[in-house]
Amino acid sequence: MMGLVDRVDIVIIGAGVVGLAIAELLARTRRGSEIVVLERHDGFGRETSSRNSEVIHAGLYYREDLLKTRLCIQGNPMLYELCSKEGIPHRKTGKIILATDEAEQEQLHGIFRQAQTNGAAGVCMISREEVQTLEPYVFGLCGLYSPESGIVDSHQLMKYFEQTAQSLGATVAYGTEVIALEKSVDGYVVEVSDADGEPLQLESGVLINSAGLWADRVAGMAGIDLDGEGYRIYPCKGEYFSVSSRHQGKLERLVYPTPSPIHLGAHAVLSLDDRLKIGPNAVYVDEISYDVDEARLESFFTKAKRFLPFLELDDLAPDMAGIRPKLYRQGEPFRDFIIREEGDRGLSGLINLVGIESPGLTSCMAIAQAVDKLL
Ligand SMILES: Cc1cc2nc3c(=O)[nH]c(=O)nc-3n(C[C@H](O)[C@H](O)[C@H](O)COP(=O)(O)OP(=O)(O)OC[C@H]3O[C@@H](n4cnc5c(N)ncnc54)[C@H](O)[C@@H]3O)c2cc1C
Structure with missing residues (x-):
């Protein structure tokens, strides 16, 4: 009826x-x-x-005329203000994107120029030494520092x-x-x-x-x-691997590699209770399943080891996954x-x-x- x-x-x-x-x-x-x-x-x-990284982004990567940029730049201070006023757990950790070779250094300078055009607040390039001072456990030939990035309890x-x-x-x-x-x-x-x-x-x-x-x-x-x-929509999965608690407290800021064309790159995800995860990757899928493919552990490890040299293979364990509602497939604009x-x-x-x-x-x-x- x-x-x-x-x-x-x-x-x-x-x-x-x-x-x-x-x-x-x-x-x-x-x-x-x-x-x-x-x-x-x-x-x-x-x-x-x-099922995401819970990162408060700062509008660094995408073109200035896109909604993805404009709404992020507008939304970032709105979210901090709301969280502070209403006592919603969050932390303005700051974030460093690292370049580990010459090609990545060039890419990073491109992101820096874009971030400046976007009006992303306080963004600056930092040297290898400055990276070391801020985050002694990571490796980068240089870094892009974003003070307005952070994390929130979604x-x-x-x-x-x-x-x-x-x-x-x-x-x-x-x-x-x-x-x-x-x-x-x-x-x-x-x-x-x-x-x-x-x-x-x-x-x-x-x-x-x-x-x-x-x-x-x-x-x-x-x-x-x-x-x-x-x-x-073309669903695109992002998997995460947790990092052993023996590394808890090693990072104070979010630490990212230079991005790939379809995502920002598996990064070090900090939670508000200082647990560390690596992720997400980006894999187009035909069905919605939140399983994490353990077989990807080694590839996660190899990529993360480049900028997080303290990691050992047995530090990683499958954690969780989320799925992006993407409007384009691999290779499409x-x-x-x-x-x-x-x-x-x-x-x-x-x-x-x-x-x-x-x-x-x-x-x-x-x-x-x-x-x-x-x-
Ligand atoms: C791996 C990953 C990492 C990410 N990291 C970040 C990050 O660090 N920072 C950031 O800003 N963003 C991040 N994002 C993006 C962010 O998570 C999403 O943009 C956001 O959660 C989208 O929210 P939504 O409400 O649109 O969708 P959803 O959270 O998917 O909500 C949609 C709701 O609609 C309901 N629904 C669907 N169909 C129907 C129906 N027919 N009838 C009734 N209900 C229905 C669903 O059940 C669902 O609850 C990430 C995303 C992924 C996948």
Whole structure:
């Protein structure tokens, strides 16, 4: 039996960090609007938002005109300010990108020029000696130092957004999977399968698709031609290996290698409790599975050993994995975030957020502002 439950003002699909940041902002800026977040899992952040490096990026790498850069540069100070004000655990650790040979040195100078163009605060090149002074256990012929990079507890961040949105009147409905969408006269009929598998319908004037890895499917449900419009997601896995606790406390800052064309390179990931991980790599996959392939241990070790000479092979153990919602395959041109109101496609009131890979966590508050403006 299918019943039309209600008509609301705004439906947000997905309770990852992006959907929740949007819910929290809209609940504040649109008091009196009925806002519902639909999330198929039984809690928030069960996918990419809890499977990442938790790094607050500083907008160093990408071209200045991209959303990935602009929203990161805007989102970085917003996130620090919120975390300080609300007591969300975080630390401005700073970060060093290291060059270990001549080609990497040249690449690093290119990143430095880009970071300056982007307006990334406080970024500077440092010499081999300065690298040694800051981080005595790492190796680099030179480094790029970013003082505004840091780490955040993404779970506590999402909890803050979820609870604040709820306290401002928004509803977060867990165990509700969106299975179909239909344009109505002045909005969308959203078909949902609830926690008991019962189908029900909800009508909403505005529909915000922040469904992460599944955002292309949701856009497809609304009738968007995924391949024609370049909305198809190609999942790209990032695996992590934990580092033995005997190295705890050796690094104070995030330490990165020079990046590859599809990701920033497996780096030293610091957690707020000083545990160390190496990752992520980048491997395109056909299915969503969070297994870590142990066979990759040696290749992780070899790459990390170049800039973390203290590592031994038996220091590493498989840890966790996350999956990037990439909009391009290996060898294809780099793509920016899609954040788009689809009125010109006859779908007014639908906002799609597709391809929100890194730095989506850093940018979440700036993304929410961009969505608010689109409305
Ligand atoms: C390996 C890795 C490392 C990263 N490191 C960083 C980093 O250090 N710093 C940084 O800034 N960013 C990083 N990122 C990127 C960051 O994690 C993402 O940009 C961010 O988490 C995306 O959040 P989201 O809310 O868009 O997606 P998600 O967290 O994937 O949330 C989407 C939600 O939508 C729900 N959903 C999907 N379909 C439906 C449906 N039909 N009905 C109901 N619900 C649905 C899902 O269940 C999910 O909960 C990293 C990503 C990866 C993979």
